[in-house]
Amino acid sequence: MDDPFSLDDPEPGPVPEVLPPWLDALNPEQRLAVTTTEGPVLVLSGAGTGKTRVLTCRLAYLLATRPVRPWRILAVTFTNKAAREMRERAAALIGPDAEQVWLGTFHALGVRLLRRHGERVGLRPGFTILDTDDQVRLLKQIMEVENLDLKRWQPAVAMSLIQRWKDRGLCFDALPADAPGRDFAAGRLPDLYRQYQERLLVVNAVDFGDLLLHGLTLFTKHPDVLAEVGGQFQYILVDEYQDTNVAQYLWLRLLARAHGNLCCVGDDDQSIYSWRGAAVGNILRFEQDFPGATVVRLERNYRSTSTILAAASGLIGHNKARMGKDLRAADETRDPGAPITVWGVWDGAEEARRVVEEAEALQRAGEPLNSMAILVRVGFQTREFEERLIVSGTPYRVIGGPRFYERQEIRDALAYLRLAAQPDDSLAFERVVNTPRRGLGPTTIQILNRVARLERISLPEAARRVVETDELRPAARRSLRAFLEDLSRWRALADGLDPAALCGTILDESGYVDMWRADKAPDAEGRVENLKELVGALKEFDSLIGFLEHVSLVMDNEARAAEDALTLMTLHGAKGLEFDTVFLPGWEEELFPHRRALEENGVEGLEEERRLAYVGLTRARRRVFISFAGSRRVFADWRSCLPSRFLDELPPEVVETDTARGLVGSGAQGLSNAPGGWGRVGGPGTVSGEGGIRRPSPGWSAPPTRPTPASAFKAGDRVSHESFGLGTVREVSGDRLDIAFDTAGPRKVMAAFVTLAR
DNA sequence: GAGGAATTGATTTTT
DNA sequence: TCAATTCCTC
Numbered sequence: 001m002d003d004p005f006s007l008d009d010p011e012p013g014p015v016p017e018v019l020p021p022w023l024d025a026l027n028p029e030q031r032l033a034v035t036t037t038e039g040p041v042l043v044l045s046g047a048g049t050g051k052t053r054v055l056t057c058r059l060a061y062l063l064a065t066r067p068v069r070p071w072r073i074l075a076v077t078f079t080n081k082a083a084r085e086m087r088e089r090a091a092a093l094i095g096p097d098a099e100q101v102w103l104g105t106f107h108a109l110g111v112r113l114l115r116r117h118g119e120r121v122g123l124r125p126g127f128t129i130l131d132t133d134d135q136v137r138l139l140k141q142i143m144e145v146e147n148l149d150l151k152r153w154q155p156a157v158a159m160s161l162i163q164r165w166k167d168r169g170l171c172f173d174a175l176p177a178d179a180p181g182r183d184f185a186a187g188r189l190p191d192l193y194r195q196y197q198e199r200l201l202v203v204n205a206v207d208f209g210d211l212l213l214h215g216l217t218l219f220t221k222h223p224d225v226l227a228e229v230g231g232q233f234q235y236i237l238v239d240e241y242q243d244t245n246v247a248q249y250l251w252l253r254l255l256a257r258a259h260g261n262l263c264c265v266g267d268d269d270q271s272i273y274s275w276r277g278a279a280v281g282n283i284l285r286f287e288q289d290f291p292g293a294t295v296v297r298l299e300r301n302y303r304s305t306s307t308i309l310a311a312a313s314g315l316i317g318h319n320k321a322r323m324g325k326d327l328r329a330a331d332e333t334r335d336p337g338a339p340i341t342v343w344g345v346w347d348g349a350e351e352a353r354r355v356v357e358e359a360e361a362l363q364r365a366g367e368p369l370n371s372m373a374i375l376v377r378v379g380f381q382t383r384e385f386e387e388r389l390i391v392s393g394t395p396y397r398v399i400g401g402p403r404f405y406e407r408q409e410i411r412d413a414l415a416y417l418r419l420a421a422q423p424d425d426s427l428a429f430e431r432v433v434n435t436p437r438r439g440l441g442p443t444t445i446q447i448l449n450r451v452a453r454l455e456r457i458s459l460p461e462a463a464r465r466v467v468e469t470d471e472l473r474p475a476a477r478r479s480l481r482a483f484l485e486d487l488s489r490w491r492a493l494a495d496g497l498d499p500a501a502l503c504g505t506i507l508d509e510s511g512y513v514d515m516w517r518a519d520k521a522p523d524a525e526g527r528v529e530n531l532k533e534l535v536g537a538l539k540e541f542d543s544l545i546g547f548l549e550h551v552s553l554v555m556d557n558e559a560r561a562a563e564d565a566l567t568l569m570t571l572h573g574a575k576g577l578e579f580d581t582v583f584l585p586g587w588e589e590e591l592f593p594h595r596r597a598l599e600e601n602g603v604e605g606l607e608e609e610r611r612l613a614y615v616g617l618t619r620a621r622r623r624v625f626i627s628f629a630g631s632r633r634v635f636a637d638w639r640s641c642l643p644s645r646f647l648d649e650l651p652p653e654v655v656e657t658d659t660a661r662g663l664v665g666s667g668a669q670g671l672s673n674a675p676g677g678w679g680r681v682g683g684p685g686t687v688s689g690e691g692g693i694r695r696p697s698p699g700w701s702a703p704p705t706r707p708t709p710a711s712a713f714k715a716g717d718r719v720s721h722e723s724f725g726l727g728t729v730r731e732v733s734g735d736r737l738d739i740a741f742d743t744a745g746p747r748k749v750m751a752a753f754v755t756l757a758r
Numbered sequence: 759g760a761g762g763a764a765t766t767g768a769t770t771t772t773t
Numbered sequence: 774t775c776a777a778t779t780c781c782t783c
Contacts, residue, residue, distance in 0.1 A: 079772095208773065243773095378770050380769060380770095439760090440759095441759050475759095476759095591770095596770065597770075597771090633774085
């Protein structure tokens, strides 16, 4: 991509006298946000109010009308995808000039900065960027060498705590006493953090947090770097400001200090990433931090029907910590639209069936599948829907599932490539040294790791030394030597060969592909295919380094939006998207709001869950279907569920319920606006205040006995009855069954009290 | 050290 | 449930 630091700085063209026509299409508030080009601007934007449009127009406006030189604008987005889209939209407005902007994520900017000044924080050229997997493995290594009890010191837990510190812009030597997890494992965590950081420098690597943290160190300890970068960008635009973490916030404050031309666009009601370090406080504090800021509120919603807006506003109104926006339909004369439909169903399977049936009905009525989405709280919820969609033959795509570059075989292959590019990549070395099997198991690795830690050298370097000694058994030594020779041969090849050919050669010579070809596991074939795809992807790059950087930053795979398909994704993944029809399944206590959100963060956690629900509702243009199940299978057994408290918080007048008989309250009484609301499933649930955890009352934990229609039985079926035991159906008449019970004799019973025996 | 069997234990959300 | 460890034998 473009390099913000290599200035090709021609004079800007003349300022056009006529304002661009696309400004006319904006409403007054949007226009104010676009054209206020002096000083800080905070755009408080509700859902569906044209936030991205405003940002894009502002970008185009700056380029088209201000005497701003190329490459003097920094636009920061939350994802690479958002950056791509914004560039395309801006190009549609002003043409190729849109290229002359530095547009990307904070992390991508961090990489550029470290490429340029990394040596000032102890990095060497060609440093690697670790992903979560590598980070945890590195930490695990340290713990092993330090003889820390791995049972209690779970590396992944320790790692997430360290990352949280980093998100808050905290270096290990500056941890305040109230840093989260500070007392974890008897205060050894700061110590671990220090060792981890030292080790990162030895292996010449950074993690995601470091991309920002090293940047802060550079800016604060090296004024010339700040002057260079801060002077570079005359205008800074930030999208999704509510999701910036503290480290990013500090970046912005430092970079915008000289001129204050900072424009942040965000919606405090859509802040859903606090668990990743995002601080809503950033947006609440904006006016204090940047005095004289112009604050623009965008409240005209162009997306949803007034019914959906009423539901969303009613829900989010239950949050206390918010700046308060009043979302209303841009066109109030428009049809208010269909009510929010709430389905109560017996279990997950029925929920999936119902959602898919509705989607198919809509499709038959002429709605494209592309305009519908199922938005779930947690990733694994997609499975039940996928199964159903496969059965019904409905095309669908899952967004945000296991990503291509995160697959095991791809990561292994990448590790080989990294070793070819960077001979001292310890993590890559450890990953593939015994894959395929070379007889270099845990014992050998342990020896190498010990040497590496003691000598403060990388793992491959340690291997090169150890192979010259007789520390290893002869077989292992021979094998390791052969592997090292392979590595240096590939490294030599790396200079001459193009990346795709190199990758093919390495995968071939290392025996890696053969390993999968010989594997008889059902998914082995697919893995070989994936490896081929990787080689294909490499063809688009002419340097290995460039490709590896692309992989570590751009982990999102291209969504193939070509065919008409139903979208299946998490609520988090849906941020910024919109659909005509949105299905929101799984609105049950403990799942949504998620139990852990409440346990860990109490009321704050609850409010974030509520914001997530708000995001879900406001994705819809025309129709929303919410559903909850009376019970769900969790692992092996059944668990009964209470409907989500969020259902109670929807204004009753915009909701239409359709709940299975006997599921909620008693029969037809089970309406959402009945006294006591949804909480009456199977008797009173216990509620321990706002932010507390609701649990079904004891006694409701029996497996569901879902009434089975009599038509599901036929003569000769073996069935089971709670009081009469096993029996054989003799005849079906109406909703009654004539059954010959093994012990209780012949009886006629209601079909609802009988289940099929196996 | 490899390979299969048995056991366990985990499920927010992700740049 | 299912994947990922650990255990157990060769």
